Amino acid sequence: MAKRSVDFKKVLLEQLKDPNLAVAYLNEHFRYRGPDRKRHLLLGIKNVVEAQGFTALSRQSGISRRTLYQAFSEKGNPTIETLLALLDTIGVRIRLEAENGKKRKKSVA
Secondary structure, X not given: OOOOOOOXXXXXXXXXXXXXXXXXXXXXXXXXXXXXXXXXXXXXXXXXXXXXXXXXXXHHHOOOHHHHHHHOOOOOOOOHHHHHHHHXXXXXXXXXXXXXXXXXXXXXX
């Protein structure tokens, strides 16, 4: 008997429709400290946006669909205004806290 393959992305997007799972997913992406940190976080946000529907979020947030697609494209660089409006729309709050009670040394870029 042949095994059926499951499309991971389809299953992921279905699960990300649940607000609690979407928040947990975004928290994991936000905690990531490896290479391409920004790209990793933006991919996580893009997946949540895709799960919620670009068109629906565009209408609810007042951000054009084109802006959303551009912001979360491979070379996207969304503004803080776009991110905040989008997070407000999907019901996600950003919370900051000290990391291990220590100050991190500033890296020189």
